[in-house]
Structure formats: structure tokens, C-alpha cells
Amino acid sequence: MGQRKGNGPAVRQAVEYDLVELVRLRALLFENLGSHFFSPAAADDDWLDALAVVLKEQLTADAVRILVVDGDDGAEDRGLAACGIATIEQRLTGPHLRNGRIGHVIGVVTDPAYRRRGHSRSIMRGLLDWFGEREVARVDLYASAEGEPLYRELGFTNHPDPALYWRP
Numbered sequence: 001m002g003q004r005k006g007n008g009p010a011v012r013q014a015v016e017y018d019l020v021e022l023v024r025l026r027a028l029l030f031e032n033l034g035s036h037f038f039s040p041a042a043a044d045d046d047w048l049d050a051l052a053v054v055l056k057e058q059l060t061a062d063a064v065r066i067l068v069v070d071g072d073d074g075a076e077d078r079g080l081a082a083c084g085i086a087t088i089e090q091r092l093t094g095p096h097l098r099n100g101r102i103g104h105v106i107g108v109v110t111d112p113a114y115r116r117r118g119h120s121r122s123i124m125r126g127l128l129d130w131f132g133e134r135e136v137a138r139v140d141l142y143a144s145a146e147g148e149p150l151y152r153e154l155g156f157t158n159h160p161d162p163a164l165y166w167r168p
Contacts, residue, residue, distance in 0.1 A: 008118050008121065008122035008125070009069045009081070009117065009118060009119050009122050010069065010070070011067050011068070011069055011122045011123055011125075011126045012067065012068060012069075012070075013065070013066065013067060013068075014059060014066040014067065014068045014083065015059065016056060016059060018066075018068055018080060018083075019052055019055055019056055019059075020052075021068075021079050021080040021083075022055050022066065022068070022080070022083055023048055023051055023052050023055065024079075024080075025080060025082070025083045025109045025111065026051060026055075026083075026085075026107065026109070027048060028109055028111065029107050029109040058085075063087055063088045063089070064085070064086070064087050064088075065085075065086045065087075065126075065127060065130045066083065066084070066085050066086075067083065067084050067086075067123045067126045067127060068080050068081075068082065068083045068084075068123075069081045069082045069083075069114075069119045069122065069123065071111070071113075071114065072114075079111070080111070081110060081111055081113075081114035081117075081119050082108070082109065082110040082111065082114060082119035082120060082123055083107075083108070083109060083123070084105065084107070084108040084109075084120070084123035084124065084126075084127055085105075085106040085107050085108075086103060086104060086105050086106060086127045086130065086131065086139075087103070087104045087106060088101055088102070088103050088104075088131070088134055088136055089101070089102050089103075089104065097137045097138065098137055099135060099136075099137050100137065101134065101135060101136040101137050102136060102137065102138050102139070102140060103127075103131040103134075103136040103138070103139035103140070104139070104140050104141065105124070105127060105139065105140070105141035108120050108123055108124060108127075108147065120147065120150060121150060121154075124150065124151070124154055125154075128154065128166065128168070131168060132168040135168075136168065137167070138165050138166070138167055139156075139165060139166040139167075139168070140159065140164070140165050141156065141164055141165075141166075142164075143156070143164055148164075151164055151166075152164075154166065155167075
């Protein structure tokens with residue numbers, strides 16, 4: 001059963017049963033980015049099979065968190081409404097990175113049928129809590145124009161590189 005904070009949707013950690021839907025949502029993320037870089041015209045779908053293999057391995061990895069929100073359309077197999085993937089990387093420490101732990105939000109995506117319901121916000125809060133529990137020094141992400149207002153509301157600011165970051 002998912003965890004619910006406040007009035008937001010129930011968020012839960014993904015399990016192996018979710019793999020097909022995770023691949024579907026990840027492909028949707030790249031379709032929505034709409035640039036040649038993310039979705040080249042000559043691309044085939046082989047990457048989806050490789051993605052399924054990597055996601056299956058990552059579902060139980062300590063340095064990876066995959067959170068999902070279930071669909072609510074009443075069908076027996078509701079699928080997923082949204083997902084978010086995050087990783088933690090251990091880097092060398094430095095004056096700007098005291099413990100060397102950097103979090104990365106790899107992607108948050110919501111199925112178009114479920115948008116504007118707070119799913120991305122709930123997933124991001126869950127990921128930020130996870131990063132905080134693991135005492136990361138900084139969280140990086142790349143934001144779409146549509147997602148940037150949410151990330152800024154959650155405390156992300158301009159990064160010296162063309163990225164955003166958050167400090168817990």
C-alpha cells in the first residue's frame with residue numbers, strides 16, 4: 001500500500017510487477033521532450049528492452065529509488081499514473097560537497113490522463129525525503145519548461161552549470 005502525505009496521492013516504491021508500466025512512462029518522457037536529441041528520428045525501440053533489464057536490476061538497489069502512483073480509472077489493471085526515478089552517487093568530498101553524496105532526479109513523468117492532480121509533487125516530496133534520509137549534499141535535476149515551476153517551488157535554484165539543484 002502507498003504512503004500518503006496530506007491530501008496528495010498515494011506514492012509507493014515500484015516493484016517488479018510495475019516494469020512494463022515503468023518502461024511505458026519512461027518512453028513517454030522522451031516523447032514529450034520533443035527534441036531530436038532526446039528522440040532522434042532514426043531511433044529504434046531496442047533501448048526499451050535494455051531499459052527493462054536495467055530497471056529490473058535497479059528496483060532493489062540501495063542507491064536507487066523508484067516511486068510510483070497507481071492509476072485510478074477503476075479498471076482491473078489500472079497501470080501507473082506517474083513515476084519518478086532518483087539515484088545517489090558517491091563522489092569525492094570537497095569544500096562544496098562535504099560528504100560527497102549527490103542525488104540525481106533522473107525523471108518524473110505523469111501519464112497525460114492523470115496530469116494536474118499532484119502526482120509529480122507527491123513523488124518529488126517522497127524522493128526529497130529519501131535524499132534527506134541519506135544525507136545527500138545536493139540534488140541535481142534537469143527540468144522541462146513544464147516541470148520547472150514545481151521544482152523551483154520545492155526549493156531548487158539555478159545551478160552554476162545549466163541545471164537545477166536542491167540542498168536539504
